Amino acid sequence: MADLASIGEFGLIDLIGDGIFAAEKIIKGIGDDCAVLPFDETHYQLISCDMLNDGIHFLYDKISPYQLGYKAVAASLSDIAAMGGTPSNLLLSIGLTQEGTIGWWQEFYRGVSDICRRYRVNIAGGDTTKSNGGLCINVTVLGLVKKTELRLRSHACVGDRLFVTGPLGGSRAGLELLLRPEIHVADEAVLLQQHLQPEPCCQEIRWLNQAAGDALHGLNDISDGLASECWEIAAASGVGIVIEAEAVPFLSETAALAKVCGNKVIDWALFGGEDYQLVGTIAAAQAEAIALQYQRQSGKPLHWIGQVIAGNGVFLQQNADKTPIKAKGYAHF
Ligand code: ADP
Ligand code: MG
Numbered sequence: 001m002a003d004l005a006s007i008g009e010f011g012l013i014d015l016i017g018d019g020i021f022a023a024e025k026i027i028k029g030i031g032d033d034c035a036v037l038p039f040d041e042t043h044y045q046l047i048s049c050d051m052l053n054d055g056i057h058f059l060y061d062k063i064s065p066y067q068l069g070y071k072a073v074a075a076s077l078s079d080i081a082a083m084g085g086t087p088s089n090l091l092l093s094i095g096l097t098q099e100g101t102i103g104w105w106q107e108f109y110r111g112v113s114d115i116c117r118r119y120r121v122n123i124a125g126g127d128t129t130k131s132n133g134g135l136c137i138n139v140t141v142l143g144l145v146k147k148t149e150l151r152l153r154s155h156a157c158v159g160d161r162l163f164v165t166g167p168l169g170g171s172r173a174g175l176e177l178l179l180r181p182e183i184h185v186a187d188e189a190v191l192l193q194q195h196l197q198p199e200p201c202c203q204e205i206r207w208l209n210q211a212a213g214d215a216l217h218g219l220n221d222i223s224d225g226l227a228s229e230c231w232e233i234a235a236a237s238g239v240g241i242v243i244e245a246e247a248v249p250f251l252s253e254t255a256a257l258a259k260v261c262g263n264k265v266i267d268w269a270l271f272g273g274e275d276y277q278l279v280g281t282i283a284a285a286q287a288e289a290i291a292l293q294y295q296r297q298s299g300k301p302l303h304w305i306g307q308v309i310a311g312n313g314v315f316l317q318q319n320a321d322k323t324p325i326k327a328k329g330y331a332h333f
Contacts (some may be wrong), residue, residue: 016030017197024185025038027044028152031236032153033153033221034047034085034153036145038088042307044147045144047140047143050079050138051136051137053135054097055146055292056233057275058071062178064107066107066111068109069107069112070114071111072092073200074197075090077141077202079221080106080202081201082151082205082221083145083206084219085145085150085207088118088142089142090123090140090142091141092139094138097131097133097135099135105208110329112195121141144326152236153217153232154236155217156237156308157217157242160307161304161308162280162304163291164222164226164249165208165277165302166201166277167249167251167275170195171272172273174192175274178195183260185256187253198276204298208245210293211291211293217283218281219280220279222273222275223327224273226269226328230314231245235252238312239308240309240310240312241313242316242317243306243316245318250269254268270325
């Protein structure tokens with residue numbers, strides 16, 4: 001009997017099979033950032049869950065309870081944004097260990113409440129159990145998307161341009177600082193913030209929808225690293241993607257830390273994960289006009305980082321070299 005490592009996280013998910021026993025109750029099941037369900041004439045309902053485990057997704061001693069609460073919700077809201085939608089309500093489940101005083105949990109809920117208030121999401125319920133492993137947090141989030149604004153990973157078209165909404169690799173840099181306290185660069189706070197308390201792109205997706213309309217095609221949020229997210233878009237859309245290394249945006253602090261650590265900063269963007277920016281594809285003919293309008297509304301640039309090509313696979317263009325890149329992001333086993 002082969003062990004799980006031989007099939008990987010996605011092989012395990014495939015073991016479920018089709019899972020659809022009442023097709024009229026679902027529009028899109030497994031295979032995107034959220035499941036898409038019927039709602040009304042003009043909207044679909046979105047639903048997604050995300051689990052955070054101590055020692056794997058966070059380090060209890062290195063994140064404050066406020067940040068942990070904020071981050072657990074941010075990861076889920078990001079999946080709603082990645083579908084083009086707006087979050088509405090969530091359920092919060094906790095597997096409790098011995099850790100955590102009343103004060104610790106008050107701070108945790110303050111983090112949860114602050115991000116929920118900010119994005120107008122209700123805490124509608126959840127579940128509390130004892131865990132004999134580590135502390136475990138699960139957030140299930142619901143949202144709505146206009147039918148015309150639903151964005152799937154499978155919507156990318158050959159000829160599209162590839163964009164990201166902001167600098168990458170910052171979360172990986174923040175993690176490096178946590179794991180290697182002997183290392184220092186200027187302005188560490190900004191990197192630690194990116195890792196410990198990321199912001200989901202709930203507002204950015206509204207600006208994008210307004211600026212791009214139908215020209216916004218494939219979309220994903222960067223939870224597992226740019227390489228893995230581009231692979232998901234490429235595979236779902238039956239296309240290839242070229243990422244231009246020189247065009248990928250970084251904070252100067254991230255680049256400085258990568259240098260100090262002897263790492264390539266591009267690797268932190270490709271394989272680091274948890275940046276929670278959006279990556280997507282836009283019809284080339286409208287790209288410049290859309291970027292202009294996006295910048296006018298948001299005050300921030302859309303970063304063009306590559307193209308969608310015929311074929312399959314994901315490639316990194318560096319000067320004259322075009323090398324295939326693997327899907328490895330953060331894989332759980
Ligand atoms: P994301 O990185 O956006 O959170 P995942 O990579 O976790 O998405 O999941 C990919 C797809 O597989 C999603 O559609 C998700 O709902 C589905 N999925 C993940 N784990 C399971 C599971 N244990 N059972 C059923 N579906 C799953
Ligand atoms: Mg996602």
